[in-house]
Amino acid sequence: MNTKERGSQRRVFLRDSALAMVGMGAAPLWLTRALYAADAPSPRKKILVAIFQRGAADGLNIVVPHGEKAYYDLRPTIAISRPASGVPDAAIDLDGFFGLHPSLAPLKPLFDRKLMAIVDAAGSPDPTRSHFDAQDYMESGTPGVKATGDGWMNRALPQEPGRPSPVRAVAVGATLPRSMAGRNPAVALETIGGFQVLDAKAGQAFQQMYTEAADPLVRAAGRETFEAVAMLQSIQKQPYTPAADYPPGRLGNSLKQIAQLIKARVGVELAFADVGGWDHHVNEAGQLAALLREYGQALAAFWQDMGDLMADVVVVTMSEFGRTARENGDRGTDHGHANCMFVMGGGVRGGKVYGRWPGLAKEQLYEGRDLALTTDFRDVLGELVSRHLGNPSLAGVFPGHAPRFLGVV
Amino acid sequence: MRPNAVLALGFAVGLAALPARAARNDHGGARPFSQPLSKDEKIEQAVNRLTFGPRAGDAALVRAVGLKKWLDMQLHPARIAENPALAEKLRALDTLTMPAEEMVRDYPPPQIIRQMVAGDIPFPADPERQRVIRMLAERLDTKKGAPEPAEAPTLEGGTPQLRLAAFEALPIEKQDEVMVALPAGVRQGLLQVAPPELRRKIELAAGPQQLVARDLAEAKLLRAIYSNRQLEEVLADFWFNHFNVYLDKGADHYLVTSYERDAIRPRVLGRFRDLLEATAKSPAMLFYLDNWESARPSAARARAGRGLNENYGRELLELHTLGVDGGYTQKDVTEVARCFTGWTIDRPQRGGGFVFNKKLHDDGEKVVLGVRIRAGGGIEDGEKVLDILARHPSTARFISLKLAQRFVADDPPASLVDRMARTFVRTDGDLRAVMKTMLGSREFWSRGAWRSKTKSPLEVVASAVRAVNGDVDTATALVNQVAQLGEPLYRKSEPTGYSNAREAWLSSAGLLARMNFAVRLASNRIPGVKVSGADALALGAPAFQEH
Numbered sequence A: 001m002n003t004k005e006r007g008s009q010r011r012v013f014l015r016d017s018a019l020a021m022v023g024m025g026a027a028p029l030w031l032t033r034a035l036y037a038a039d040a041p042s043p044r045k046k047i048l049v050a051i052f053q054r055g056a057a058d059g060l061n062i063v064v065p066h067g068e069k070a071y072y073d074l075r076p077t078i079a080i081s082r083p084a085s086g087v088p089d090a091a092i093d094l095d096g097f098f099g100l101h102p103s104l105a106p107l108k109p110l111f112d113r114k115l116m117a118i119v120d121a122a123g124s125p126d127p128t129r130s131h132f133d134a135q136d137y138m139e140s141g142t143p144g145v146k147a148t149g150d151g152w153m154n155r156a157l158p159q160e161p162g163r164p165s166p167v168r169a170v171a172v173g174a175t176l177p178r179s180m181a182g183r184n185p186a187v188a189l190e191t192i193g194g195f196q197v198l199d200a201k202a203g204q205a206f207q208q209m210y211t212e213a214a215d216p217l218v219r220a221a222g223r224e225t226f227e228a229v230a231m232l233q234s235i236q237k238q239p240y241t242p243a244a245d246y247p248p249g250r251l252g253n254s255l256k257q258i259a260q261l262i263k264a265r266v267g268v269e270l271a272f273a274d275v276g277g278w279d280h281h282v283n284e285a286g287q288l289a290a291l292l293r294e295y296g297q298a299l300a301a302f303w304q305d306m307g308d309l310m311a312d313v314v315v316v317t318m319s320e321f322g323r324t325a326r327e328n329g330d331r332g333t334d335h336g337h338a339n340c341m342f343v344m345g346g347g348v349r350g351g352k353v354y355g356r357w358p359g360l361a362k363e364q365l366y367e368g369r370d371l372a373l374t375t376d377f378r379d380v381l382g383e384l385v386s387r388h389l390g391n392p393s394l395a396g397v398f399p400g401h402a403p404r405f406l407g408v409v
Numbered sequence B: 001m002r003p004n005a006v007l008a009l010g011f012a013v014g015l016a017a018l019p020a021r022a023a024r025n026d027h028g029g030a031r032p033f034s035q036p037l038s039k040d041e042k043i044e045q046a047v048n049r050l051t052f053g054p055r056a057g058d059a060a061l062v063r064a065v066g067l068k069k070w071l072d073m074q075l076h077p078a079r080i081a082e083n084p085a086l087a088e089k090l091r092a093l094d095t096l097t098m099p100a101e102e103m104v105r106d107y108p109p110p111q112i113i114r115q116m117v118a119g120d121i122p123f124p125a126d127p128e129r130q131r132v133i134r135m136l137a138e139r140l141d142t143k144k145g146a147p148e149p150a151e152a153p154t155l156e157g158g159t160p161q162l163r164l165a166a167f168e169a170l171p172i173e174k175q176d177e178v179m180v181a182l183p184a185g186v187r188q189g190l191l192q193v194a195p196p197e198l199r200r201k202i203e204l205a206a207g208p209q210q211l212v213a214r215d216l217a218e219a220k221l222l223r224a225i226y227s228n229r230q231l232e233e234v235l236a237d238f239w240f241n242h243f244n245v246y247l248d249k250g251a252d253h254y255l256v257t258s259y260e261r262d263a264i265r266p267r268v269l270g271r272f273r274d275l276l277e278a279t280a281k282s283p284a285m286l287f288y289l290d291n292w293e294s295a296r297p298s299a300a301r302a303r304a305g306r307g308l309n310e311n312y313g314r315e316l317l318e319l320h321t322l323g324v325d326g327g328y329t330q331k332d333v334t335e336v337a338r339c340f341t342g343w344t345i346d347r348p349q350r351g352g353g354f355v356f357n358k359k360l361h362d363d364g365e366k367v368v369l370g371v372r373i374r375a376g377g378g379i380e381d382g383e384k385v386l387d388i389l390a391r392h393p394s395t396a397r398f399i400s401l402k403l404a405q406r407f408v409a410d411d412p413p414a415s416l417v418d419r420m421a422r423t424f425v426r427t428d429g430d431l432r433a434v435m436k437t438m439l440g441s442r443e444f445w446s447r448g449a450w451r452s453k454t455k456s457p458l459e460v461v462a463s464a465v466r467a468v469n470g471d472v473d474t475a476t477a478l479v480n481q482v483a484q485l486g487e488p489l490y491r492k493s494e495p496t497g498y499s500n501a502r503e504a505w506l507s508s509a510g511l512l513a514r515m516n517f518a519v520r521l522a523s524n525r526i527p528g529v530k531v532s533g534a535d536a537l538a539l540g541a542p543a544f545q546e547h
Helices: A004-023 A027-036 A069-072 A102-112 A131-140 A153-156 A202-210 A216-237 A251-262 A284-312 A378-388 B007-010 B019-023 B041-050 B056-064 B067-075 B082-089 B101-105 B110-117 B129-143 B160-168 B172-181 B184-193 B196-204 B206-228 B230-240 B252-267 B274-279 B284-290 B297-303 B310-320 B330-339 B380-390 B393-407 B414-426 B431-439 B458-466 B476-484 B509-522 B536-540
Strands: A047-053 A116-123 A169-171 A188-189 A270-275 A313-319 A339-345 B341-343 B354-356 B366-367 B371-373
Touching: A004 A102, A047 A131, A047 A153, A047 A251, A047 A284, A047 A378, A102 A284, A102 A339, A116 A378, A153 A378, A153 B476, A169 A251, A202 A216, A202 B536, A216 A251, A216 A284, A216 B509, A251 A270, A251 A284, A251 B019, A270 A313, A270 B354, A284 B082, A313 A378, A378 B184, B019 B160, B041 B067, B041 B230, B041 B252, B056 B067, B067 B230, B082 B206, B101 B252, B101 B297, B101 B458, B110 B129, B110 B380, B129 B172, B129 B196, B160 B172, B160 B184, B172 B196, B184 B196, B184 B330, B206 B230, B206 B252, B206 B476, B230 B252, B252 B274, B274 B310, B274 B380, B284 B341, B310 B330, B310 B380, B330 B366, B330 B380, B330 B536, B354 B371, B366 B380, B366 B458, B371 B380, B393 B414, B458 B476, B509 B536
Parallel strands: A047 A270, A047 A313, A169 A188, A169 A270
Antiparallel strands: A116 A339, A313 A339, B341 B354, B366 B371
């Protein structure tokens, strides 16, 4: 054994002892952090935050094609007025053709500072208009293939030597979303503080039972679990105040937890949050305005809260499909096809609406009714996984699809 | 007298901690499937694997009856008197016995309520129900814009008991009005203290369609915990999962109840061919795997569908019968899909049943797995496919493998699977006979099988309540626990169903939830369930996660 090998063995020994301390909840946060940071190939890991808008958000009223006459013909009662039309709730102009829904005013400064990009007419190429199938396809990252067992985010985690952080992949919610399911460890939590055994004494006993179990599978899962518990509890113990006011509601709360985790620098690489309520078949206008207000405020608060750390973070949003170009008889919209995606972060080439606009004339619509798709959602996600996260094996993340990058990052 | 819960746990958990566990092979080598279990271990193996976990006294009962006799009874569930307590607990869940059409009418979703208001569909006959639905209709129209009734705020303060008293003091019409408008938090509080009938009314007002899903999931837990026909329950769970459908996919919300009750449950120990056909013709499966929309290409435009849909054809071959390596090609998938064109549903959104629609059917000749199916066969094309598949040796093997994986070990010995498959072929897919072959094998009763399986979340929750003899008043909170552990019931979106391999359940995502379930159950923090003398450490221990 040469000196180098011996040195590395010694480091492993020290790390394992320190990890044992972490496991016992005895290590301070700085030590916990140092242990996992030591494994990182680069000192600053890139982070991807994915937000899923469940229920099929109405992209055409979120990123408004106000330069398209057909838009106003198709939506006589629910269209968002042209910017500078003097109407109170008019669209906020972005580039002379597209505008933001007025509720998204908090995001306009990010677009202006070129930190936020929009990809329009994007989504899944699968023709389904079933929420269930479309969400499943988007989360598995394999449109049309029902049997895929894991999610694109789990596959997107770059393989790493050594011991990865137990909180590399974190989803806010009661259970792990489809996007994060798979063989790489990932945790689901409602709140940082809540990720623990409810009864401290029982917790200690369980920790011993599981981390010292004879069965290697039980033992490995037990160690992962209790490392994550210890890490999250040590974060929870730090005095912490968010640097922004989040709006009340599920998305604001989820993003607040994610920001706190990232700021604790414990090795989070992927985070997931979802927000429901977008399925507006009836009386869409008021409901969408309220939901987007919360949505815009939550994203803007996240940005403000993260501050300089946004240099390493990209946030991407998606929804399973768009909605019909024409409004229905109930002042709502039905299940459609293409949608819009938002991409924001320090490294994003923002201030631009990406993607070819397919038009809204009858013959330009998908199946004569929906916004046509010109960008596959995997092109956007693939670019982020490849260029932002630096995962070189994209074929494993989106099997059967060769992403065409748009240059968003 | 309440049996001693601690003793029950001793039976469920204590034995697992004995050195016998050391004989378990944890290193991936061949398990000792030839090494027999002791007599007591055999009894434990039987109640662990063939039931949702032993209650206090179950082992003694099996010993008294005799293992062989007990097995025979479990294989003939109709001969076992059902637990009267179960019927009592299921009584309030009235959607369980309803045909789908009736359920859609009595527990309507918003779009059906709108059609009732428009006069397209009649309101339910029951005047009280009609009143609530009319009120819901008004609320739908103003969606979220409706002002809260003046009485609602008075329910906001005080304890749930005080609120209940305030609520019950209201005139009945006012009660309905308030119920419909209750804020979620207040409603939760009321539900916890309200008597069963009022509870049902409050839930109906909160969202009628939610009760359909609730009844289904609660019934699953109540049956798992209280049924005397335990093997039948385990098999109902197994076969539902094998032929998985997803409750939250549109119309399936109202179709799954009948699917489980009428297609799956009566056939779990019957002939595989019958079970397969029942699922193939069930509106739930037709809707879930899109076959109801599948049409011959030229019929596509007329129906505004998208022509041939291969989803059902593919999963039928890959997941229901032959298995992914069962020797079929993409061409077979397409040909099978062509055979099933026209197998559709009469108005799925209204809970309609199976119909064969000749106009959608592709009447050309097809070749499935080398077998020629003549042109012009109509509905018989699909039936022939089911014949071919049900009698295919790959199916015999695949079904036997899956059963052995559920009941014997994640990686069962090939010799056992072969023997089960031979029985399958010999008996033309008699599932009871296949089970008998398995239960008569030395592998089932071997050290290799012993405590080698990890419990699914449903099995953890049901077995824990059984082990501590918990008294379940309402199972809503238990259903939520199963979901938190990672197995939302009837809500596995993929057609694969839930895995029953150890790796799927032993992950950091679910382990903490298992421990916290044990803490909650033992400290009576699960609403609707009462336990006494339960030990959280025993229920949350690694040993209790296995069976």
